[in-house]
Structures are given as structure tokens and as C-alpha cells.
Amino acid sequence: GAGVSQSPRYKVAKRGQDVALRCDPISGHVSLFWYQQALGQGPEFLTYFQNEAQLDKSGLPSDRFFAERPEGSVSTLKIQRTQQEDSAVYLCASSLQAGGTEQYFGPGTRLTVT
Amino acid sequence: SQQGEEDPQALSIQEGENATMNCSYKTSINNLQWYRQNSGRGLVHLILIRSNEREKHSGRLRVTLDTSKKSSSLLITASRAADTASYFCATDANDMRFGAGTRLTVKP
Secondary structure: OOOOEEEOOEEEEOOOOOEEEEEEOOOOOOEEEEEEEOOOOOOEEEEEEEOOEEEEOOOOOOOOEEEEOOOOOOEEEEEOOOOHHHOEEEEEEEEOOOOOOOOEEOOOEEEEEO | OOOOEEEOOEEEEEOOOOEEEEEEOOOOOOEEEEEEEOOOOOEEEEEEEEOOOOEEEEOOEEEEEEOOOOEEEEEEOOOOHHHOEEEEEEEOOOOOEEOOOEEEEEEO
8 A cells, every 4th residue: 555645745935934744644554753854864753643642742842833633544734933943854654553663754845944 | 852873974885895883872762773764755664673682683684782781783784785875773663762863875
């Protein structure tokens, strides 16, 4: 079957605009993760869902960041009032089980805030 | 904040040589994973080693884990140009923490 998909692949936003990034995990995967990856750095954990429940959002950098997974499948990461420092690649990953298993990553959404 | 730290930051070798990358981490873990990222793409899982394991093999990959030193190493044997990528270690699965990665270049 298909892997994890993300849309859009590229997004340019003017400073102050709101953006919404979509993640379609692998069908049946319980866990879903969002990461932020700056250029030349490793992915930084943002938030984690188990089905529709957001179990950990400790990595969200500010209250401008919001994530949801209302039906336990597709997830949306929303960034309000974007700032230049939000420019990064946003990666989504899913895993079959609740914990301790390999994650399957999507290709990412490259966000550029001008 | 990032938990794992890979060393070296960059490594350049000739095709056929072995490549060794190291990872150090700070807190107790349940497992440690290694991932590969090709330029402009998402990460691909390579191997997972649990805290009660000391060594694991998968094809040309060999991973060791020393929990007393809080370190792990990834060895790629008989490297190929297609192994050129960034390699990351990550600790645990939920709330997974990645290092900054080792950039491996394999010259043909």
C-alpha cells in the first residue's frame, strides 16, 4: 500500500499568515508524529497522537502551533501567524503500534515564511 | 531539545570501505533506532536495537549498543555510492529524540 503522504510538499507564506499542513498516515497505523527539521539539523519532535488522542505536545514551540487528528487517521498541523523562524521542513511519521516500533516518514512539507 | 548526538558530523570514504558512525545520548532508553535520510527526502528506518541487546545485524549494517556509556555505533560494511546520505540515531519511539546526524559521502 501507499506510504505516508504529506501535502503540500512546498508552502510559501507571508509572515503573519496561517498555514495548515496535512498528513495522511499509513492506513491502520495507530501512532502519528510530527517533527520540525531545520536545515542541517535532525528532526525535532513536536507532537504525538495515539489514534485521535494527542498524548504528547511537549515539543510544540509556541501556542501558535496546533495539531489535530480528529478521526484517528489524517492529521493537520496548523501554524498561526507564521514567523520567519517557522521556516523548516515539517515531517510526519506513523507507526503501526502504540510505542517502541519503527516509524514510517512522509516526504515532508517545506515551509518558507517570507 | 535533541537527545542523541552523532559523531562525526561528516564522513567521506571511498566505495568499498567501511563507515562507522557513533551516537551518544543522555538519558535512559528503552530502545535506540538508526535512520537514513537522502537529500530532500523523508527518513527511512534502518534498524532498532533494544536496551537489553548489545549488537544487531541487518545485511551490511551492524549496530552496537553500550548502555553503560550511553552510546551506540552504526557500521556500514562494503559501502556503496548509494549509501551517501545523512544518518541519524533516535532514542525511544514516542517522544523520539534525534541527533543532528552524520553526513556520509561515499565516493565511487
